[in-house]
Ligand SMILES: NC(=O)c1ccc[n+]([C@@H]2O[C@H](COP(=O)([O-])OP(=O)(O)OC[C@H]3O[C@@H](n4cnc5c(N)ncnc54)[C@H](OP(=O)(O)O)[C@@H]3O)[C@@H](O)[C@H]2O)c1
């Protein structure tokens with residue numbers, strides 16, 4: 002009989018956590034017992050798994066020695082509170098909150114840097130990067146050798162679900178208010194999100210960069226193993242429920258061989274390249290899918306050493322929950 | 338008594354045309370008689386001007402010798418049909434459709450290249466560039482000297498109104514259908530526009546660039562007077578009714594002096610620079626305004642020779658109708 006594991010998911014009632022539980026079931030992850038954890042607010046609720054309703058418990062009261070692996074899919078504060086307890090109990094962890102330093106829990110995207118896992122000691126600690134860094138890493142990794150990458154310039158148009166459940170509800174509520182010509186009352190966002198673009202996600206530092214933008218730069222460099230790669234990034238909140246999109250301009254050291262780029266993208270894991278002339282959209286393509294969609298592959302109008310791409314992926318699924326499960330699938334071979 | 342003019346607006350019932358008529362009134366343009374023209378479809382309708390309802394007539398039957406200046410604010414086909422008739426009748430024209438070659442009707446944005454007008458012969462022929470090129474030119478012109486600009490990389494998130502009235506109706510209709518859980522039936526757009534991003538506006542050429550993107554490159558170079566400027570551009574259709582937004586990364590030949598950039602933007606005509614730490618949005622700031630809003634002024638995360646900006650402007654007003662009227666205000670001095 003093959004090995005099975007006891008697993009916990011912290012934040013199991015959230016946008017990412019619920020999808021994570023679904024993916025564990027879909028991919029037939031070898032689970033003996035699944036423990037679903039959240040705050041006191043939703044303790045007692047239940048979440049379906051393998052045809053049963055699994056009761057959600059409070060994370061505060063959980064004994065981590067009961068499991069071999071825990072996914073942290075709540076906020077950074079929750080990870081910071083409970084990760085030490087988990088590792089002290091000998092439990093490995095995969096964190097989705099970005100709370101842990103890279104030295105403690107390296108950022109891993111299996112399509113880009115799975116080899117990092119081989120160097121870890123038990124109990125394992127791994128970070129699944131931000132959904133943006135994950136998506137970009139999946140697409141840039143197979144182009145690394147081909148391009149001699151000098152610079153990445155990108156604008157990320159993020160779905161409101163990158164900010165969790167409340168943000169999704171708010172976009173729907175604002176849209177309905179506007180269509181019904183009722184006065185708009187922004188709550189989660191500080192201004193109108195419906196039919197609008199918010200060019201700053203989070204508070205900027207003194208230089209004008211947001212935490213999200215700086216995190217993306219650091220994570221992408223780490224996962225691609227290119228610590229000196231120049232990256233320019235603007236993160237924008239778009240009135241889209243699910244699916245992040247990326248307008249990407251890459252500067253190469255030499256003229257780009259478009260046929261080779263297309264072939265590399267076609268051959269790569271985790272990518273769906275759309276037909277030339279077509280383009281993918283978050284709603285029509287990415288949502289609910291296990292791949293990053295790539296389209297609009299083209300050189301610069303005036304620069305053969307430039308490569309332009311449009312990417313879109315399901316931020317909750319491919320950008321977060323699925324990436325964490327893919328990491329777990331690689332880890333469990335050594336988890337025994 | 339000061340000089341007044343007889344003026345015609347072709348496409349007076351359209352998104353741009355209606356705003357143009359409003360702006361002529363607001364700015365007290367010296368008009369004796371205003372002739373409003375459109376297709377047979379809306380001939381007979383009327384449009385308010387100076388407290389009266391002005392009857393719309395069919396452009397086919399119009400005698401251009403009755404006016405000294407005509408604005409073309411219908412599609413390119415309409416300009417191509419009637420511009421020769423207008424100029425043959427001695428009538429000057431300002432075209433908003435992009436139909437006329439630059440040698441015949443140079444692209445003018447008063448804040449950037451008003452000097453071009455001085456070289457024209459009567460009857461004058463001037464093009465008002467695409468809304469995107471106009472907005473970008475207003476902001477880049479006052480930075481030209483300061484930056485020693487090497488390259489502009491930009492993602493334009495365009496409002497549906499850039500595609501006229503039908504596109505506006507379609508976004509509203511699609512949104513209502515989705516909120517009411519009715520099946521979605523795309524008509525004007527070929528797929529779901531509501532809560533989605535369409536990464537390609539128009540049909541791409543064999544290299545993957547759209548006409549809109551190539552037009553933006555040519556127009557921006559022409560208006561800035563920098564024919565060799567490298568420009569990378571992706572135009573995206575966003576689910577926003579009015580107001581285009583631009584994520585712009587500029588590469589300079591030397592480290593950027595941010596204080597000088599802020600001072601230049603502060604001092605420039607046609608620009609509203611928002612406070613550091615804040616950012617402008619199409620809905621909250623740009624719509625209905627006569628200026629381009631600029632925010633998120635910052636260097637690169639890792640490159641002091643890089644300047645990042647976020648721009649937003651009312652595509653119909655500042656990007657089109659107002660620019661054309663500003664050109665007209667400069668032309669009429671020599672129109673007598
Ligand atoms: N959404 C994305 O696209 C995305 C992508 C990558 C990474 N992430 C990261 O993943 C994490 C979860 O994001 P989300 O979008 O799923 O947020 P969410 O929809 O708001 O869900 C938050 C989850 O955390 C739980 N939680 C909140 N406070 C807690 C506490 N004190 N103790 C235990 N559980 C608590 C919530 O449980 P209750 O039901 O009890 O409140 C809920 O299950 C965040 O760190 C986020 O940055 C999100």
Ligand SMILES: NC(=O)c1ccc[n+]([C@@H]2O[C@H](COP(=O)([O-])OP(=O)(O)OC[C@H]3O[C@@H](n4cnc5c(N)ncnc54)[C@H](OP(=O)(O)O)[C@@H]3O)[C@@H](O)[C@H]2O)c1
Nearest residue numbers: 348350351352353375376379410411412434499501502657
């Ligand atoms: N919207 C923008 O942001 C923007 C910005 C810059 C430039 N432009 C350009 O400005 C022009 C108008 O755009 P729009 O957005 O205002 O479009 P729109 O809302 O669709 O209006 C089109 C106008 O053109 C008229 N028209 C159509 N076919 C005609 C014909 N055969 N003969 C005479 N008139 C005709 C229409 O009159 P009926 O009522 O009779 O159909 C209507 O007045 C286009 O060339 C567009 O590319 C638009």
